[in-house]
Amino acid sequence: MRVGLTGGSPRGRARCRRCCASWGAVVIDADQLAREVVAAGTPGLARVVEEFGAEVLTADGELDRAKVGTIVFADEQRRRALEAIVHPLVFERIVELEAAAPDDALVVHDIPLLAESGRADTFDAVVVVEAPPEVQVERMVRDRGWTRADAEARIAAQATPEQRRAIATHVIDNTGSLADLRRRVIEVVAELTGR
Structure with a gap:
């Protein structure tokens, strides 16, 4: 079963991803692949x-991700130019990793x-992790050291909560405790796997 896990920055996808992996899921991290395909050399x-x-x-000689982020999240045309380079390379790696996963x-x-991306319909299910925009901004400023303006620009460049919910098979609210998040992820994984 192919499941898309999504949600804007930062909403708790990393915690959800780790929880899924601990339950035996094969996890393919598009952000990590995006770093790999533009690594030095x-x-x-x-x-x-x-x-x-x-x-x-x-x-x-490494990519200055913060500098690129400042450029592309302030200019949609520049963001699309970056995506036109990175997305096809990431997709190639995804195909390789899926092919290596057990049936x-x-x-x-x-x-x-x-x-x-418009690719939600290519998955058997879509799990959306969400938190209110004010919580996202607070997390980016506190955890990533971003300015409030940079955090707000990043959020503004992403899909709205309504757009994400429209593609969701399951929604995970990440405004509670870590234990609440784990409990909800376990419920969703159990439902997806029939456990």
Whole structure:
């Protein structure tokens, strides 16, 4: 069974992902793959530099993700240019990882921008993790050291809660405790796997 796990930054997908993995799911993390395909020395990074210039590199030749984020989340056209480079490379890796999964596996795809991609209907189920925008902003400022303006720009560039709920098979509210979140994830995984 192929399941899409989604929700804007940061809503608790990482905790959900870890919980699913602890229950034996094969987890494919699109964010991690997006980092891999633009790592130093990759063709993906070369294409990003060609599109955005060498100023998006750190002194060590790595992609300066914060600098790129500032550029692309303030300009939709630049964001689409980045997505046109990264998304096909990530999709190739996803196909490889799915092919390696056991036939009876629950394969959970952690895809932050699933609602935006228009690919929700390619999954057997979609799990949406949500938290109110004010909670998201607070988490980005507190946990990631972002400015309030950067956090709000990131949220504004993503799908609305209503758009995410429209693609959801299951919704997980992440405004409670970690124990509440785990309990809800376990309920959803049990329902998906018939346990």
